[in-house]
Amino acid sequence: MSKPMSFEEPIIKLKEKIDELRELAKNADVDMSDEIKTLEERLRQLEIKIYSNMEPWNRVQVARNPERPTTLDYIKEIFTDFIELHGDRYYADDEAIVGGIAFFDGQPITVIGHQRGKATKENIRRNFGMPHPEGYRKALRLMKQAEKFRRPIICFIDTKGAYPGKAAEERGQSEAIAKNLFEMAGLKVPVISVVIGEGGSGGALALGVTNRIYMLENSTYSVISPEGAASILWKDASLAKQAAEAMKITAQDLKEMGIIDDIIPEVPGGAHRDPVSQAKILKEYLKKGLDQLTALSEEQIIQDRYDKFRKMGDFIEEIVQ
């Protein structure tokens, strides 16, 4: 059982109460099944109420849950014969991004994603899923390789952002991200991205110039973290909850703004409650997206991607006299 998040407290409390009652009934040998039934029904309603109507800040908590399935968890469930490929061929292998080749329902594909660790040790090795330039350059190498062999590409987005470090700047963090945006625009194969956790700024977008963009129901995609926005707006990072609302970062917000194509529903309580079932749901969306895109010619695939990003923006054309 995963650790509860603060907004889940009423559920946890009620569950404890039901357990207590059960224990009591057993020990005292009295029939309390009616009371227990009533409480169980109340629990069911409460879960529906809380999980189906989550505040943006609650979704941020779910998206950041350490036990939330990562790229490698989904790869294991969705693809077969995955072989991880390492390195950017220039400098290093950045473990904050993983990638490789695998079968998707018998079809060869390339899969790439941000990768955070679950325990501290792995998190340090993977730099908490915050890539250096070599991570983005590895991703681009694998994308160009996929293009050569005409494999579709699946990208999983799950990062707080590109790493803000000295070495990252020295090796061209800006250039690495920019080059991915530019080169992804020209890929002749279908590319789909799925935001599975946090989609933090340019470091997320560097895997996101794709024909289809999906977001898991409790994932976020933003130009700046809620804490960052709060400290700029109100000089107080503790107002992150308010910033999460103001910045419109949830899957529902992005769908409304027309930026993403679909919201992938999560299992009740969030993907971490049942990663296997979650992967099955995700797989259906990937299948649907790939079916649509493999019907297109190379030119149409590039045009489709161009049209998608070309229309992003919100402005007025003032009528000129």
Added chain:
Amino acid sequence: MAIKSLLNLNRKKTKGVIVNSKNESSFPADLMTKCPSCRKIFLTKEIETNLKVCPNCDHHFKMTAWERIDSFLDVESFTPFDEHLRTTNPLNFPSYIEKVEADMKKTGLSEAVLTGSGTLKGEEVVVAVMDSHFRMGSMGSVVGEKITRAIEKATEMQVPFIIFTASGGARMQEGVISLMQMAKTSVALKRHSDEGLLFLSIMTDPTTGGVSASFASLGDLNIAEPKALIGFAGRRVIEQTVREKLPDDFQTAEFLLAHGQLDAIFHRKEMRDKVATIVKLHRKGGVTHV
């Protein structure tokens, strides 16, 4: 042509000349200017007629978009594009539009970038000039759209695209829509590039965040002005993350050049000549193989 006589000739509207940002001087900006680098005090006019470069220490003051156009393109050759695009408030941020309108008034610009076509020593080019006096040059929908349209126009006209960047990055008040402007401009640049056309990115102080991590870094040649601040993450954020003091020249143009991130640094006084030469070197008519 003397550079001094270039100033003001391209200008079609009257613009307030902005010499100092608030922290650069406490003197009446219209009369005297203190160089933030060498601390010497000059007549503002003396700096203006010197391409806003300190006569003593070569410090490059921030230019307005119109000053850049005037000092860079051929006299009266500039035609602006898309001045009719207006910013909206997609996230309903309090007083966002008021701030934008105040900067429109202050700078005479419609947004933080001025785009258009003109000639550079006779060569037709499309240019975009960002202006950090307008909302720190940050990129929202209008900036992204104007730059994208300018790139598309350059592609259609089959001419080079030249951008002078000056930006703190994505515009937070437009949220994730501003992030997507990085992708929009980049997909347009890819098309321009696929046509074999030249894109020059000229980074001026400051070029950071989402602008640095998109078109600013995508030039066939990436050029910068001396000492310009260029980088992805902010210095303070990096210092807090890595818990070490960063070198003084960290994220300067010179630092980037030393780390292989730039093709060249051009002094403002040689910018027009050097860039014109680069454009001439990229005229169509390279080697053709039968």
